[in-house]
Amino acid sequence: MDQLTEFLAKSPHIRYATPESPDFEELRLGFLINESNIPAIVIRPRSAEEVAALIPVLTKNNLQFAVRVGGHDMFGRSQVTGKVTIDLREISHVNVDVESQTARLGGGVICMDMLEELQKHNVTTPFAVTPSVGQVGWASFGGYGLLSTTYGLGVDQIVAAKVVDAEGKIRDADETMLTGIRGGGGSLGVIVEMTVKIYPQDQVLAGVIFLNSEDLAAVVKQFNAAYSQAKQEGLPSSLHLYQAILNGPVGKTLSIFFMWSSSDLEEGQRWLSKVSSWSPVAVSTVQPTTHKDFAAFANSIIPTHTYGTIFTINFYDLTPEVLDVIGTHGPRQPNNPELLFGVHELRHDAPREPNLGTVFDNRCAHYLIEIIPLGSTPEILAEGIAWGKEFISALRKTDDKNIIPSTYISLTSPEEVDMNKIYGSRYEVLKGIKEQYDPQNVFNNTLARF
Numbered sequence: 001m002d003q004l005t006e007f008l009a010k011s012p013h014i015r016y017a018t019p020e021s022p023d024f025e026e027l028r029l030g031f032l033i034n035e036s037n038i039p040a041i042v043i044r045p046r047s048a049e050e051v052a053a054l055i056p057v058l059t060k061n062n063l064q065f066a067v068r069v070g071g072h073d074m075f076g077r078s079q080v081t082g083k084v085t086i087d088l089r090e091i092s093h094v095n096v097d098v099e100s101q102t103a104r105l106g107g108g109v110i111c112m113d114m115l116e117e118l119q120k121h122n123v124t125t126p127f128a129v130t131p132s133v134g135q136v137g138w139a140s141f142g143g144y145g146l147l148s149t150t151y152g153l154g155v156d157q158i159v160a161a162k163v164v165d166a167e168g169k170i171r172d173a174d175e176t177m178l179t180g181i182r183g184g185g186g187s188l189g190v191i192v193e194m195t196v197k198i199y200p201q202d203q204v205l206a207g208v209i210f211l212n213s214e215d216l217a218a219v220v221k222q223f224n225a226a227y228s229q230a231k232q233e234g235l236p237s238s239l240h241l242y243q244a245i246l247n248g249p250v251g252k253t254l255s256i257f258f259m260w261s262s263s264d265l266e267e268g269q270r271w272l273s274k275v276s277s278w279s280p281v282a283v284s285t286v287q288p289t290t291h292k293d294f295a296a297f298a299n300s301i302i303p304t305h306t307y308g309t310i311f312t313i314n315f316y317d318l319t320p321e322v323l324d325v326i327g328t329h330g331p332r333q334p335n336n337p338e339l340l341f342g343v344h345e346l347r348h349d350a351p352r353e354p355n356l357g358t359v360f361d362n363r364c365a366h367y368l369i370e371i372i373p374l375g376s377t378p379e380i381l382a383e384g385i386a387w388g389k390e391f392i393s394a395l396r397k398t399d400d401k402n403i404i405p406s407t408y409i410s411l412t413s414p415e416e417v418d419m420n421k422i423y424g425s426r427y428e429v430l431k432g433i434k435e436q437y438d439p440q441n442v443f444n445n446t447l448a449r450f
């Protein structure tokens with residue numbers, strides 16, 4: 001640590017905070033409150049060059065570090081007690097190139113800030129349902145969201161990246177490295193810039209349909225029976241639905257995040273009427289809007305900081321057996337307003353380039369279940385965790401032929417990360433790329449562990 005202190009003393013332009021600094025707590029705080037995960041120092045580089053100068057100081061002196069942006073890892077993996085945190089949030093540029101239909105994003109940009117910048121150019125790119133996450137961390141490990149059926153997952157948008165490697169060199173990722181980044185995230189280096197595809201955006205139709213859920217179990221079945229039928233008949237690629245059980249304005253409800261991401265609002269209204277006819281609606285907030293404004297709304301219903309954790313499982317289908325379990329445990333969801341149950345979906349018709357180099361393996365049509373106990377105090381959280389454990393355990397006991405072995409690494413606890421299962425057929429590829437670009441495993445404090 002002495003050598004790092006010396007380096008920082010000689011580099012007054014590089015900002016940092018230690019536990020004695022007045023802003024340390026604020027800088028350390030992530031989405032989840034964690035009083036015991038306390039890094040020795042938080043360093044806040046403002047450019048790729050500053051990151052490049054820092055990395056060799058850390059590696060030569062065997063100083064372990066982790067990279068942090070949105071701080072939304074559900075298991076606190078972006079900070080390590082007693083180690084160095086590299087906080088990239090100051091590297092947050094958004095440079096739009098309308099001609100090539102791409103945008104260069106600073107490695108530390110927050111999804112919501114990115115959407116605000118893109119909106120100024122009337123363009124968009126896929127984003128997280130809750131856009132307080134870091135865009136690079138979201139996209140590079142998979143990136144599920146409400147635009148996956150229209151434009152693909154977050155990983156599918158990545159066309160280039162600038163990375164500070166284990167030797168402290170700033171390099172433009174070649175195709176092999178890009179393949180590793182698309183699914184392996186920051187396990188090869190610090191991603192100081194990512195170039196993503198952008199799409200023209202006018203008004204869209206989006207919001208949440210809160211279904212009348214006095215009999216929640218029945219509503220879950222009724223809605224999904226109609227949805228499944230509509231899928232068989234064919235759904236437009238502009239329509240994406242995310243199901244959640246929220247303790248919302250009208251009590252505990254099955255709530256449908258509705259996204260119609262096409263400027264043909266008349267057709268969108270027809271689909272809104274159709275979806276709204278599948279089960280009686282209590283309240284709907286769906287209206288003509290923009291991705292940015294919808295994202296701001298989605299952000300507003302999630303706390304900024306909270307105690308919490310997550311349980312997850314992937315299914316090929318929401319079978320009657322799975323819906324029964326949801327119908328049993330959904331109504332038992334504790335009443336605190338923060339906690340929720342949600343279902344991401346990758347539809348069979350989601351677009352993807354067939355030859356895109358990626359190690360993200362889970363490309364079949366599937367449903368990603370997220371059971372998210374959150375609570376403003378550890379006591380409130382404990383009640384949520386008890387509920388979540390029973391719920392996930394019941395889901396894991398359903399027909400194993402319908403359970404996908406791979407889970408989403410971002411939502412999988414470190415104890416349950418099985419690299420073989422998560423990366424499946426792509427694991428050997430990722431291992432080979434890791435050996436090529438980071439043979440010393442310098443970037444070991446990330447989600448993918450080798």
Ligand SMILES: Cc1cc2nc3c(=O)[nH]c(=O)nc-3n(C[C@H](O)[C@H](O)[C@H](O)COP(=O)(O)OP(=O)(O)OC[C@H]3O[C@@H](n4cnc5c(N)ncnc54)[C@H](O)[C@@H]3O)c2cc1C
Binds near residue numbers: 067132134410
């Ligand atoms: C409230 C909430 C909502 C979410 N919603 C969604 C969703 O809709 N869809 C979805 O797919 N996921 C979602 N997630 C999961 C989220 O996308 C991942 O946890 C993501 O990794 C968070 O990135 P971050 O920068 O906010 O987190 P951090 O904790 O700062 O970072 C997470 C990991 O990414 C690495 N990382 C991030 N940026 C870089 C970089 N520039 N260079 C190198 N490594 C980097 C970090 O080192 C760390 O290992 C959600 C999580 C939360 C808490």
